[in-house]
Amino acid sequence: MSGARDAILGGIRRSLGRGALDAARVATLEARLDGHPRGQLPARAQGLDRAGLLDLLERQAKAVACSVARVRSAAEVPGELARYLKSQNLPSRVEMSPDPTLDAVPWSAAPMLEIARGKPSGEEGVGVTSACAAVAETATLVIASGERSPATMNFLPDTHVVVLPASRVVGPLEDAWDRLRAASAAPMAAATMPRTVNLVTGPSRTGDIEQKIEMGAHGPRRLHLIVVEDDALA
């Protein structure tokens, strides 16, 4: 296989009329990777305070058919989940990822909720997760896989509910990357990048039939975001 590798790299260099890059050039490229400069950020996602971010998030979410509920504290989350399930005529049985953020929610406050914590079973019911961040710019949820966060929970259930502390709402997508970088022990190298980072913007859909949008192609057909406004649930 090194034959093909060398041939391809050699072919690239021949086409570009040079050999392998010299140390000075490499240093520039390394510096660019380290500095990971941002491009132009949309003005609408910048300079917003908490209230502005949440408003933008709600507006954008509505545009992509993601419903949003704001609650003041973790104590209100179980009630909101129960209310949402009832409003959608869904049974009150949910699967929930073992995310530590969700540990801090007093689920027993809504005893009618039957909660199974762990990986999704594959049944197309309701799945509850948290998220590392929500990007208000586009109402995009950033969900990283991990030992307490199965990525399949974002796809196998028919309904996906995300519980998110308001402090994790950011303006542009780039702020979410910085959060991920900060959360990992070392610089964002492959070893510390989560296996899967899902950027989820609304429920699953397809336009493959005469360009009419139909929901629930393979992933969840409903996406509900519960934003917890106090910072106790950070």
Added chain:
Amino acid sequence: MQATSNAFRANARVGLANPTLQSALGKMKVGFPTKRAEAVAKLPEFDALRDQARDIKNHVLENIDWYLERFEQRVTEAGGHVHWARTPEEAREIVLGICRRLGARTVTKGKSMIAEEIGLNAHLEKHAIEPVETDLGEYIIQLRNEAPSHIIAPAVHLTKDAIEADFRRAHSHLDARRDLTEPQSLVAEARGILRKRYFEADVGITGANFLVAETGSSVIVTNEGNGDLTQLLPKAHVVLASLEKIVPTLEDASTILRVLARSATGQEMSVYTTFSTGPKRAADLDGPGEYHVVLLDNGRSALLGTEFQEILRCIRCGACMNHCPVYGAVGGHAYGWVYPGPMGAVLTPSLIGVENARPLPNASTFCGKCESVCPMRIPLPKMMRHYRAREWERKLGTRVSRLALGAWAWAARRPALYRFVAARAMSALGWLGRRHGSFFNLPLASGWTATREFPAPQGRTFQDLWRERRRAGGGS
């Protein structure tokens, strides 16, 4: 995939005569451009982002060897494997090797144009491995044993009725009396059938919209979530990507993502944008046990440093074909290979040789709409013209057209002769056409007059008349 691009004109005629296709194209021609225009109107920074996206890709192409090596290093650090393939054959063998080693019997696939380019499905089937397309559009054309006709909407050439007929035919185990009038019922049916296949698959194969050198990640962009179920559930995730998919950092990917979905479907972000890095970590609750990236060259490295380098900036959004009046008249299959429309008219001859795709650079009016909507500012008409120049140099055009154009240019360099011949010819034509004002039939222009009148000239040339009136005193 075998190319029939040299038969473009015949293929185009078939497309023009196909009522299902024409109906579908009619909807596409309004739908996609409207949605893109709305999305662009909502983002004031859009044009500036196009410039930045172009600059990022230009930077990468100048340093692509180094970025690919860095990507490989990161993938390896994360426990994944990078395989290098010069040709479609090498790429197919690599994928087959992985599947065999894992004893794979079925393989799920997210949408991948590279898989089409290397003819992967047929190869797997030949070796008793069943590939299951999971993207709804790809699933539909797999049922029909057809090639995709568009790079992001593979079944755009079909109407809902055609798809319903295919589902009834292929899903014969389901109740024949079931109601499939609503498109949602078709989607639900496909979802149900494919859900099982996801769990059965031994290997999941996806393409990649981007490869991120900084982190060793591959990125896929879908609306359905099929690419995610494809990669998370099986034993191995195999990524097929051509070399030029590489970008330096997560931020660079973010910049280009801002123009990708808007240009493709008018969405601000596709529903699922997934960054995959290596196999599952030891303590992860799910994820593939192996992660492989197959880097395909197949002619791309040879385009660097040439007048065609800029086609390597293409991010496969499909905007060019959505807006192209030629694609909108004949559909994607007319182009005869994996990549249709304006980007296909440049990439196809680039990858399979202009002698195997002679008509494609010619099947354009150079209206320039493609370039005007390309998020990466690729000068598509200019590159098509470069291929026309290559064809001219290699005498690949028809003798008649070369003679006619050569004669015109020859005469045009001899103004006295030109003026003499022109005056006689226009006088004769003008006289012949004086009663009707146009010609119903004109030999040498039969293609035109088959369906259009050919306007008669006024009979004198402007230069002759101007000269006369000047002599008679006064300008106009």
Added chain:
Amino acid sequence: MSETQTRARPRVGLFATCLVDLFRPSVGFAAAKLIEDSGCDVEVPEGQTCCGQPAFNSGDNADAAALARRAIAMLEGYDYVVVPSGSCGGMIREHYPELLAGDREWAPRARHVAARTWELTAFLHEVRGLRIEGVRHDGVVTYHDSCSGLRELGVKAQPRALLAGVAGATLKELPGAETCCGFGGTFCVKYPEVSDKMVAEKAADILATGAGTLLAGDMGCLMNMAGKLKRMAMEEGARPIEVRHVAEVLAGMAQDAPPIGEAG
């Protein structure tokens, strides 16, 4: 202010284009009148033939370059070069410098001419600020934006601004005004069925506006659309539509010649 602009009446070289020269001299006369009305002296350089675009677009760079040099030599002495065509204007302005970029002698001469070359309506409106007055054309007109003019030279608002001065004319915008009509030079000869499909859709859009007159700034497009509209009138009973170059209406010379494709 360059020295050319301080002179009272600029010298304009009118490059008629081969289609105007051979098929419809009325357009040349209308263009000359408009340029004179805008305060310039018009000359039609002798021995004009072709700007070389057919050769250029066919990949015959050698012939295209030869024709370009001829044209440059003929045009480089004028203050402005004005062309009643977006595609030929685009050839001179955008592609001559590109074509001759590697030629030490001709590259600067190409750039010199390119910088002074204007499509007709852009010249009249942007450079000369011409106001159309005392001209009448009754009825609804619609306008097709030729691709090269639109995308290479930015011709969009200028013809409309000028048309606004024509008394009695109501402009009804053509849906898909910016969509290619299917002419494309050699394209309509090489792929006539595809070209026909494109012009058929264009014709349907034109008829649907209810306009009595179709205008544009390029003879290739106009002959293509006029030919289709007339055939549709003959064979399908479609409403007849008068097709003219916009210069004819702006110059008030529409009555001097029958519309494109019609007999006298």
